[in-house]
Amino acid sequence: MVQDCGHHGKDHSKTLKRVGIVIGVLIFLPVVVFIIVRFLVWLKNPVFILQDISVYAFNVSINPNLLTSTFQVTVSSHNPNDNAGIYYDKLDIYAAYQSQQITLRSSIPPTYQGHNKDDIWSPFIYGTSVPVAPYLALALDQDKSVRSVLLTIKIDGRIRWKVGNVITGPYHLHADCLATITLGSRNAGIVVGDAVKYLLIQSCDLNV
Known part of the structure; x- marks a missing residue:
């Protein structure tokens, strides 16, 4: 006579439950991923525009290769979303020349931007006796000789979107x-005290 201890039935039931859970997860996971992707695609990135740059100082020396610069930049941000706000948790602005950072970072206070709202910031960015590579110092000196310098105003930060709750x-x-400034002639821009302001209205290339 064969006795049935009952353990095999319990083990088989547990196995079926585990298989069912795995199958459920495999079916449900693509749905969740699809919803998340659609949600993120629906949200629009903010639009940044560099409106102007005021140059207070821009001096390069060779041997040693040092750069001293002081700028004030005006940047606007637009939230194009109709139903989503944007939290700017952290924003740092600085200037670069040929991919090398030439000023310290200036921070913009954290802020919340409502639906279809705009914000404007005008931080100062500066660098005093910043060491630059010899080839960059030479390039800057050559740019100054033709009175035109192409800078990149960079913005790094963290953002979050808010949709309802x-x-x-x-x-x-x-x-x-991108910001092109003309050196050597104060007539190329608008003289504002000790600075020369260049009106740009230049859209920024943004990645999130």
């Missing part, structure tokens, strides 16, 4: 804003 996780933001 739902707030997304933080996303890294990076923007590049």
Whole structure:
């Protein structure tokens, strides 16, 4: 006579439950991913515009290769979303020349931007006796001789979107804003005290 201990039935039931859970997850996961992707695609990135740059100082020396510069930049940000606000948790602005950072970072206070709203910031960015590579010092000196220098105003930060009561996780933001300044003649821009302001209205290349 064969006795049935009952363990095999319990083990088989547990196995079926585990298989059912795995199958359920495999079916449900693509749906969740699809919803998240659609949600993120629906959200629009902010639009950054470099409106102007005021040059207070821009001096390069060779042997040693040092650069001293002081700028004030005006950057506007527009939230194009009709139903989503944007939290700017962190924004740092600095200047670069041929991919080398030439000023310290200036921080913009954290802020919330409502639906279809705009914000304007005008931070100062500067660098005193910043060491630069010899080839960059030479390039800057040559640019000064032709009185035209192409700078990149860079913005790094973290943002979140708010839709109703739902707030997304933080996303890294990076923007590049090109700025061409003309040196040697104060008539090329607008003289404002000790600075020369250049009106740009230049859209920034933004990645999130």
